[in-house]
Each structure stands twice: as C-alpha cells, then as structure tokens.
Amino acid sequence: MPGAEFAPLPGFRLLPGFLDAAQQRELMQQVQAVLEQAPVYHATMPKSGQPMSVAMSNAGALGWYTDQDGGYRYIAQHPETAQPWPAIPPVALDVWRAVVPDAPAPEACLINHYRDTAKMGLHQDRDEADFSAPVVSISLGDEAMFRLGGTSRKAPTRSFRLSSGDVLVLGGEARLAFHGIDRVIAGTSRLVPGGGRINLTLRRVT
Numbered sequence: 001m002p003g004a005e006f007a008p009l010p011g012f013r014l015l016p017g018f019l020d021a022a023q024q025r026e027l028m029q030q031v032q033a034v035l036e037q038a039p040v041y042h043a044t045m046p047k048s049g050q051p052m053s054v055a056m057s058n059a060g061a062l063g064w065y066t067d068q069d070g071g072y073r074y075i076a077q078h079p080e081t082a083q084p085w086p087a088i089p090p091v092a093l094d095v096w097r098a099v100v101p102d103a104p105a106p107e108a109c110l111i112n113h114y115r116d117t118a119k120m121g122l123h124q125d126r127d128e129a130d131f132s133a134p135v136v137s138i139s140l141g142d143e144a145m146f147r148l149g150g151t152s153r154k155a156p157t158r159s160f161r162l163s164s165g166d167v168l169v170l171g172g173e174a175r176l177a178f179h180g181i182d183r184v185i186a187g188t189s190r191l192v193p194g195g196g197r198i199n200l201t202l203r204r205v206t
Contacts, residue, residue, distance in 0.1 A: 018099075018167040023165070073127060124178055136168070139199055
C-alpha cells in the first residue's frame with residue numbers, strides 16, 4: 001500500500017535502539033538459559049496441521065501454543081517436556097516496566113526464533129482474555145522487515161525495518177492491529193548464536 005494511505009493506529013510506538021549492545025548481550029544470554037530449559041519447537045496450524053516456519057518457546061506463567069487439535073491457546077507447561085515454563089528474563093521485564101510502567105506485570109513471553117526463510121504472516125494478538133494491557137516486542141539479532149496494518153486485514157499496511165535492540169509497543173487502538181514479519185535479513189547481526197533473529201513478545205493473558 002502507498003505510504004501516504006497509511007497512518008499507525010494510536011498506541012503504536014517504535015523505540016529504535018532501546019537496548020544498547022551490552023543490554024542486548026545480557027538479554028541474549030538470559031534467553032539462551034531459558035531455551036536450555038524449554039527447547040524450541042514448531043507449533044502447527046489449527047486447520048491444516050502444517051508446522052509454522054518460526055521455531056518458538058516461552059517463558060513466564062503461561063506460554064502461547066497452537067496445534068491442529070486444540071488451536072490457538074495458552075498452556076502452563078512445555079508441550080514436549082511437560083515442564084513449567086522458565087521465568088521471564090529479567091532484562092525483558094525491565095523493558096516492560098520502562099515502556100509500560102502503568103501496566104500489570106506480563107504473564108507470558110513468547111520467544112520466536114527466525115532462521116533462514118522463516119516469516120510470520122499478518123495476524124492479530126487476540127488469544128488473551130483481556131486486551132487492556134499493551135503487547136511489548138523486543139528484537140534481537142538479524143534485522144527484519146515488520147509489517148503493520150490496522151484492525152481490519154484489508155486496511156493499508158506499511159513495512160518498518162527492525163534492528164537488534166529495537167522495542168515495539170502495541171497498545172490502545174493498536175493493541176489489535178494486524179502485524180507480521182515479511183522477511184529476516186540474514187547476516188546483519190552476530191548476536192544470536194548460529195544466526196537468525198530472536199523476538200520476545202511480552203503479554204498479559206488473563
């Protein structure tokens with residue numbers, strides 16, 4: 001869509017370079033510790049049963065999950081190990097408190113790991129019981145092309161380049177904005193071991 005037709009919904013905030021290099025390294029180490037306890041998996045789409053291209057895991061009291069039988073939902077244990085999710089990384093919690101200080105603490109931290117040609121189609125974050133708290137997203141590793149739209153799938157969209165250390169906030173009207181990742185630009189960062197991009201998405205669920 002032409003840029004002139006697009007205006008972000010109220011409540012959308014892009015905070016470039018919110019985490020400096022040292023903070024990014026610290027958070028990456030904390031994410032690695034989470035993934036040692038809760039290894040990444042490939043969830044499957046509810047209707048088709050096709051695996052998602054993005055590998056994922058979670059931290060916090062609840063974790064986002066989907067499969068062909070149960071559809072989109074939150075669960076309290078890792079689907080493969082049956083162990084509770086590890087605690088949310090402290091640096092991620094610091095980001096939440098800094099950018100949405102009036103919101104209650106997050107209950108879920110979805111960890112998406114993009115490698116190779118992995119991407120995420122346009123979608124809304126609407127599997128939570130309450131949409132009053134914002135969604136906070138933290139980028140680590142390779143740059144990515146993030147697409148943002150409106151609350152209708154047919155609304156105009158615009159792409160933004162996200163770099164390691166950038167933070168996004170979807171609150172207010174933008175809480176239910178359609179968004180996705182068109183592609184990851186490989187080799188633009190050395191932060192993630194083995195390459196790729198890590199995205200942390202912090203949410204209230206209940």
